[in-house]
Amino acid sequence: MSEILPVPQEELSRKAMRRVVLGSFAGALMEWYDFFIFGTAAGLIFAPLFFPDSEPFIGLIAAFATFGVGFLTRPLGGIVFGHFGDKVGRKITLIWTLGIVGSTTFLIGFIPTYQDIGIWAPVILMILRLIQGFGLGGEYGGAALMTIESAPQEKRGFLGSLPQTAASVGIMLATGVFALCNYFLTQDQFLSWGWRIPFWLSAVMLVVGMFIRLHTEETLDYKTQKMVAPREKIVPPLIELFQKHPRNTLLAFGARLAESVSSNIINAFGIVYISSQLALSRDIPLTGMLIASAIGMVCCPLTGWISDRIGQKRVYLFGAGFCVFFAFPFFLLLGTESKLIIWSAMILGYNLGPTIMFSVQPTLFTSMFGTHVRYTGLSFAYQFSAILGGMSPLIASSLLALGDGKPWYVAFFLFIISGLSFICVWLIEPYSHNKKDTRKKFTSYRYSREH
Structure with missing residues (x-):
């Protein structure tokens, strides 16, 4: 099947474009809120609730294992929903993913603890986490494409970054809800029922997000592709992805690693390291992430706006390079045990590292794949690296x-992964379309529209 460029067409009205951005943002917010409340809960309270008989360190590792196991089904979700997103459409696919993610997150808030039903408690938690991961696997690629494929070419960096802002909002909401619960509830109340509140609140976002997505149009690029693409043979998007985009698929996978790893180490692991290993109040890292995510809400669209002027690749290289540079200083700053310095480390680490990369990531990756395999390409690169x-x-x-409580092995791990991503981004080149074939098909398409 010959790939073509999205043909020029009338831009969406401002009202329609706002609705598209809002729909993408709502779904992405649900994804990131669910993602971060689970990660925060795994670090703070899942060990005593679901693994009470374990040693503290073993219980923490087991709790983080429930967090990580959801990533095992995300690639499967990315492949399944990527296929339908490329074949059936972005909109209907995203409605399904939003429903799966929202409902499973809500149900996690009702799981009895180990004290109530024994071993079945962590088993049920893990099953719901696996289902949640399956839905999340199809969410990212489509949510990003809903905005980018409907935006003007010269504004795709900025408009594509707006739904990405949902990550910072999601962190702020997740850590904010936990911080409020921690502030207003006693330790016994929080462990008894207070931890369930953040999960129950996901139902509100599910209803709002579903309403918005049901009233959002299909993307312009996808509708155009369906109108003018040849149909002489049908090839599954995953197979065509590796037939025509093998190099860019692997490079996108590698480029994504630094953003994913750095974000989880700074946020999920960082909160636990500060509160458990350094034995400081957990209000300190929670407040630090609240401030960092609030700044990220401004940093993300600003980065997208800058990328339209200097290119997404240069911006991404800066973010990956910063993670290489900051891997060891981050833990040195945390080790001072000074509240202001810890906050500064979390703000700098989060906003100049993963946030910079995340802001331009979907726009950069979109340019690497053809339209009719784009959902699959983004989902594959994102979800397999997300493991x-x-x-x-x-x-x-x-x-x-392994390091007897010292963080230097962790810092070295972040250093190596970030360096690998920097090299992958350096090697990225945009997908080369068949322009001659595109012009011929667009001429035919335009003639049929005019007559």
């Missing part, structure tokens, strides 16, 4: 134990 990202808190906790 390592999701396992990062577990890996970091194990490396911390």
